[in-house]
Amino acid sequence: MASDGSNPQGRVLSGVHFMLGNYATAEGALAGGCDFFAGYPITPANEISERMSHRLPEVGGTFIQGEDELFSIYAVTGASLAGAKAMTATASAGFNHFQEGIGYAVAVEAPCVIVDVQRCRGENFATQADVMQMRWGTDGDYEIIVLAPSSIQELFDYTARAFNLAEEYRTPVIVMSETTISLMRERLDVPSADEIAVVNRRYTDLSPGEYKPFAAPEYGVPDFAPLGKGYNTIYSINPHDEEGSIDWDPDVYERMYDRLTGKIAKHRDVICQPRSYAVDDADIVLIAYGSEVRPALDAVEMAREDGIAAGLLKLDAVWPVPEEQIAAAMSKAKAVIAVEMNIGKYANEIERISAGRVPVHRCTKNRGIIHSPEEIYRSIKEVWK
Amino acid sequence: MSLKLYPRRESVRKDGLPHFFCPGCGCGQVLNFFLRACDELGMKTEDMTCIGGVGCAARIPIYLSTDALHGIHGRTMPWATGIKMTRPDMPVVVFAGDGDALSIGGNHFIHAARRNVDVTVIVVNNLNFAMTGGQVAPTTPLTATTMTTPYGSSEPPFDLCKMAETSGATYVSRWTTAHGIQAIRAIKTAMQHTGFSVVEIISQCPTHYGRYALGSGSPEKSVEWIKEQSIPRTRAEKMDPEETALNFVIGEFVNTQRPVFWGSTIYDGAEE
Numbered sequence A: 001m002a003s004d005g006s007n008p009q010g011r012v013l014s015g016v017h018f019m020l021g022n023y024a025t026a027e028g029a030l031a032g033g034c035d036f037f038a039g040y041p042i043t044p045a046n047e048i049s050e051r052m053s054h055r056l057p058e059v060g061g062t063f064i065q066g067e068d069e070l071f072s073i074y075a076v077t078g079a080s081l082a083g084a085k086a087m088t089a090t091a092s093a094g095f096n097h098f099q100e101g102i103g104y105a106v107a108v109e110a111p112c113v114i115v116d117v118q119r120c121r122g123e124n125f126a127t128q129a130d131v132m133q134m135r136w137g138t139d140g141d142y143e144i145i146v147l148a149p150s151s152i153q154e155l156f157d158y159t160a161r162a163f164n165l166a167e168e169y170r171t172p173v174i175v176m177s178e179t180t181i182s183l184m185r186e187r188l189d190v191p192s193a194d195e196i197a198v199v200n201r202r203y204t205d206l207s208p209g210e211y212k213p214f215a216a217p218e219y220g221v222p223d224f225a226p227l228g229k230g231y232n233t234i235y236s237i238n239p240h241d242e243e244g245s246i247d248w249d250p251d252v253y254e255r256m257y258d259r260l261t262g263k264i265a266k267h268r269d270v271i272c273q274p275r276s277y278a279v280d281d282a283d284i285v286l287i288a289y290g291s292e293v294r295p296a297l298d299a300v301e302m303a304r305e306d307g308i309a310a311g312l313l314k315l316d317a318v319w320p321v322p323e324e325q326i327a328a329a330m331s332k333a334k335a336v337i338a339v340e341m342n343i344g345k346y347a348n349e350i351e352r353i354s355a356g357r358v359p360v361h362r363c364t365k366n367r368g369i370i371h372s373p374e375e376i377y378r379s380i381k382e383v384w385k
Numbered sequence B: 001m002s003l004k005l006y007p008r009r010e011s012v013r014k015d016g017l018p019h020f021f022c023p024g025c026g027c028g029q030v031l032n033f034f035l036r037a038c039d040e041l042g043m044k045t046e047d048m049t050c051i052g053g054v055g056c057a058a059r060i061p062i063y064l065s066t067d068a069l070h071g072i073h074g075r076t077m078p079w080a081t082g083i084k085m086t087r088p089d090m091p092v093v094v095f096a097g098d099g100d101a102l103s104i105g106g107n108h109f110i111h112a113a114r115r116n117v118d119v120t121v122i123v124v125n126n127l128n129f130a131m132t133g134g135q136v137a138p139t140t141p142l143t144a145t146t147m148t149t150p151y152g153s154s155e156p157p158f159d160l161c162k163m164a165e166t167s168g169a170t171y172v173s174r175w176t177t178a179h180g181i182q183a184i185r186a187i188k189t190a191m192q193h194t195g196f197s198v199v200e201i202i203s204q205c206p207t208h209y210g211r212y213a214l215g216s217g218s219p220e221k222s223v224e225w226i227k228e229q230s231i232p233r234t235r236a237e238k239m240d241p242e243e244t245a246l247n248f249v250i251g252e253f254v255n256t257q258r259p260v261f262w263g264s265t266i267y268d269g270a271e272e
């Protein structure tokens, strides 16, 4: 029994729920093995922290409300290097503060999960405006994994998966949430614990004398060694060789960043699992991610009812860009429409992949409100003319 | 106390040498004090995690045979907190410059002290931003000339130990590189202490602070000056604070116990 008299619950709340998006994010994290969370209050992400403060102690984990978001991100990287599965969550203004720490986590390959519940600058309205900041926000070269859930179920599923991807690729993984889904309630099906695959931290079998902390196969990922056991690893943001020694040799630098970027970029086909709806015979292919998938799918159905062959490619990971899957989806189309809740950002990536072969139209909305299906359908009809 | 010539020499990384400290820098002395303290306590750096931020002092851990986090300016306390929560069994020691601890990292420092996180913090206070070339720091004495206060500093400095004390640190002491034996003893006490323990070591930076503020690049002159400026706490307490405003008051200021931090919420329902 906890101090408040309640019965502590287990890690995985198997069963059917009607749950708030932010709670589903927290439950997904717990199902994915999260045992450390640090956060700083910000709307519309607060319910993630609140849920974690309640739930983590129940499963033997640690919750901290830090002094700012810089605390969050560095406490998370510290906990991660010490062996924890760690997460933090914020909304856009706080995400600015994470950027510095994301660079560190990338460079020392500290697995962690970062949730950004995107909000408009200075207000809690709906947006997808941080989609580029998630990819390009910190200094230096890097690749990163960003998952874009579109529902309460996906907030749970993708957050759990984010922990696995973080371990597999030893990288920060960002869950790109939004005001829309984070503050919405919807059905959530939580499977039983044994149905949820959990990737555990991979530790070396080698002795301290044989172990090289950053030695890995080409585009692969090194094994960890526990802290304080004589492995003497330097986790420095500075350029380091396979031994972990700080080294300014240009060859070392190039080799380090070839692997850090390659380990993600070369595995984009495994990381990204976009889903297509009625794409095979579609003349017009919509491409959407996050909550915009919902009205986009409705718009595709409206178009089909009116005899317009429209389809939708729903992205799950927006970074790395699923280049081949996007190219395949547009290969037979006459036109592509990039649907986004911002001034039109990811559309640039789609244009890059199209390289002029298929016209890429933009269906953007930057008004703090999600698209209605009718608005997207109007775009389809304009392109169809 | 008899001093061994090379205490725990095996705790210095051979692949880390040559080190990058300037001739006469106090950082080497602090590294030496730390290893002597470990030696006398029978503690091995291999069993710890040592943290440096960015700066000259922050480089100390990367010359040690230890697990180390390094290369980010001012975030040593969040790192240390995250690590300690995850590995309560393992000693965590932070090495920070005064800029790292009190300028960019000042907010983290006071909150780590407030929480009483069970880590040891050794602040090497060389009175300026050394690694970046000798600019004014929050610890630079009033009127001192630095690379960014060419007409003298108009900024009153922080008293790091007072700040640590009022923020809630449970062990606080200040010594200088001219007080090796006392500094070693303080580091030993800090390492054995349960709770947030801070040892400030006033240190010479002949290359920058020496040349710009003291008018000499001689390490010896810098250390002499530090020594002259230092007065023991017991004596300072009997003096008018105005009189000691420009001095380094040395000694132990806090040595107390209170519950250490294990997360933001109390929980007694854990069924392990």
Ligand SMILES: Cc1ncc(C[n+]2csc(CCOP(=O)(O)OP(=O)(O)O)c2C)c(N)n1
Pocket (backbone or CB within 6 Å): B054, B055, B056, B057, B058, B072, B073, B096, B097, B098, B099, B100, B101, B124, B126, B128, B129, B130, B131, B132, B137
């Ligand atoms: C975010 C960030 N800002 C600024 C710097 C540049 N920088 C490097 S070391 C340093 C300060 C050094 O002063 P201090 O912490 O007192 O350590 P010292 O070198 O004097 O030992 C600064 C500002 C940096 N590396 N990162």
